[in-house]
Amino acid sequence: DAGVIQSPRHEVTEMGQEVTLRCKPISGHNSLFWYRQTMMRGLELLIYFNNNVPIDDSGMPEDRFSAKMPNASFSTLKIQPSEPRDSAVYFCASSSTSGNTIYFGEGSWLTVV
Amino acid sequence: GQQVMQIPQYQHVQEGEDFTTYCNSSTTLSNIQWYKQRPGGHPVFLIQLVKSGEVKKQKRLTFQFGEAKKNSSLHITATQTTDVGTYFCISPGTYKYIFGTGTRLKVLA
Numbered sequence: 001d002a003g004v005i006q007s008p009r010h011e012v013t014e015m016g017q018e019v020t021l022r023c024k025p026i027s028g029h030n031s032l033f034w035y036r037q038t039m040m041r042g043l044e045l046l047i048y049f050n051n052n053v054p055i056d057d058s059g060m061p062e063d064r065f066s067a068k069m070p071n072a073s074f075s076t077l078k079i080q081p082s083e084p085r086d087s088a089v090y091f092c093a094s095s096s097t098s099g100n101t102i103y104f105g106e107g108s109w110l111t112v113v
Numbered sequence: 114g115q116q117v118m119q120i121p122q123y124q125h126v127q128e129g130e131d132f133t134t135y136c137n138s139s140t141t142l143s144n145i146q147w148y149k150q151r152p153g154g155h156p157v158f159l160i161q162l163v164k165s166g167e168v169k170k171q172k173r174l175t176f177q178f179g180e181a182k183k184n185s186s187l188h189i190t191a192t193q194t195t196d197v198g199t200y201f202c203i204s205p206g207t208y209k210y211i212f213g214t215g216t217r218l219k220v221l222a
Binding site for chain 1: 144156201209213
């Protein structure tokens with residue numbers, strides 16, 4: 001079975017540009033999570049969805065960040081405009097039921113120059 | 114979710130030495146999960162503990178859940194270079210999985 005699929009794996013963009021990260025959760029999973037990882041702050045939960053509905057976006061750093069889940073098999077995390085401090089690894093993860101094992105994608109490595 | 118505090122943040126050990134990381138909470142935890150992230154990789158589930166005083170082993174790794182269900186530990190016996198990575202403990206509550214910084218283990222050959 002395919003795991004959580006993220007794209008792009010690597011992106012280098014210029015400050016001010018829009019960045020869109022994509023995620024396909026594991027089929028049948030009803031919870032989806034977006035995380036950001038940096039050396040300084042560790043693995044931060046940005047937002048999570050349950051049954052395609054955003055449950056808590058309190059981790060989203062600011063209005064430049066937005067996330068959508070139009071259907072059960074697809075989610076996006078958008079940064080507009082991007083800034084150098086947004087450089088990080090962004091992980092998408094999914095789980096089947098609250099409290100169950102969470103499965104991570106391989107991450108999207110974002111560099112904003 | 115209930116956030117747990119994990120210590121130490123970093124640990125360097127010589128290959129063959131033992132290693133332990135601890136997770137502590139001020140409140141009773143319903144369960145605790147451990148994950149490992151290799152350098153350049155993504156977190157991968159290791160184990161879940163649910164019962165008070167539970168001890169589980171995976172080869173050289175021993176996981177414990179405290180009697181009061183407020184703390185947990187991961188002990189690695191005779192570390193190897195393959196143990197390098199960051200170890201996270203989390204206690205997932207309803208919907209939320211909060212990871213934090215974990216414990217970064219470096220094994221010196």
